[in-house]
Amino acid sequence: MTTATPQILVVDDEEAILEFVSYNLRKEGYEVTTATDGDQAVKLADANPFDLVILDIMLPGTDGYEVCRKIRAHSEVPLLFLSARDTELDKVVGLELGGDDYLAKPFGIRELQARVKALLRRTGGNRSSDGASLAGERLEAAGIVLDESSHEATFSQTLIDLTPREFELLATLMRYPSKVLTREQLLKQAWGWEFLVETKTVDTHVKRLRDKLEAAGVDPAVVETVRGYGYRIQA
Numbered sequence: 001m002t003t004a005t006p007q008i009l010v011v012d013d014e015e016a017i018l019e020f021v022s023y024n025l026r027k028e029g030y031e032v033t034t035a036t037d038g039d040q041a042v043k044l045a046d047a048n049p050f051d052l053v054i055l056d057i058m059l060p061g062t063d064g065y066e067v068c069r070k071i072r073a074h075s076e077v078p079l080l081f082l083s084a085r086d087t088e089l090d091k092v093v094g095l096e097l098g099g100d101d102y103l104a105k106p107f108g109i110r111e112l113q114a115r116v117k118a119l120l121r122r123t124g125g126n127r128s129s130d131g132a133s134l135a136g137e138r139l140e141a142a143g144i145v146l147d148e149s150s151h152e153a154t155f156s157q158t159l160i161d162l163t164p165r166e167f168e169l170l171a172t173l174m175r176y177p178s179k180v181l182t183r184e185q186l187l188k189q190a191w192g193w194e195f196l197v198e199t200k201t202v203d204t205h206v207k208r209l210r211d212k213l214e215a216a217g218v219d220p221a222v223v224e225t226v227r228g229y230g231y232r233i234q235a
Contacts, residue, residue, distance in 0.1 A: 006051040006120050007031050011041040011067065012082065013059050017105070021054065021082075024109045025116065038062025045071045052119055055099075057083040057090070065097055072098040076163050078119040082107070088200070095204045100165045102201075119164075139174040141233050142222040144213075146174055160216040165190070166209045169202075170233075173223065177235035180226045206231055 008030050012018045015036075022032045033048070035041040038059040045053060045067075053071065057064035068079060081094040084105040091102045101115055137148040144160070146153040146167075153160040153170060162170065168190040173181065181189075183202040210220035222234045 005031050008052045009033050009050045010054045011035045012056040038067045041067050042070045053079045054082050068097045141174045141177040155216050155218045158216050173233040180230050180232045182230040
């Protein structure tokens with residue numbers, strides 16, 4: 001969605017949290033739509049091309065995980081899980097289903113705002129000067145061609161179906177072919193400088209990226225694990 005004002009859908013059944021998040025996002029200049037249950041969220045996401053979805057997991061009716069599945073069936077909109085469920089398994093499940101980030105309750109509004117800005121910046125909804133400097137760059141490695149301007153990656157003229165986060169992860173690796181990047185370096189460059197999430201998040205997204213590459217005919221081993229250090233893409 002290309003608009004001067006990013007559109008955000010916030011889904012939470014706790015009225016106090018919904019008002020708190022909505023109020024502070026509107027103060028930042030975003031347009032905010034709210035939903036209090038999963039079914040309503042799915043209908044809104046189907047009907048509107050939002051720039052970002054902030055989604056609670058424990059919702060009445062359709063839970064946040066199922067909402068994520070339904071949204072991912074037709075959209076690659078950045079999705080931030082917001083939940084009181086803070087176990088490693090909850091986070092892994094959320095990321096495996098297609099979430100781009102996971103923030104546990106209780107949370108600070110500054111951290112939420114930083115994550116929102118980073119997700120929007122990486123997908124063009126709130127592009128900053130450093131993100132814009134790479135617009136139009138064409139990268140090639142291991143037979144993969146990645147076009148920053150069109151936000152597309154192809155292999156043998158086959159489009160590789162990537163989420164915005166997977167695209168940024170692949171782009172970061174391709175900017176440094178054959179060079180090993182630590183998980184921390186990947187977090188900073190593919191997730192944004194504003195915040196750091198757990199380094200295990202990188203492992204989850206690398207696994208998903210390899211699956212997408214293999215589906216497009218790429219040998220997933222081109223994204224190589226360097227034990228005890230990080231990852232690199234073979235040139």
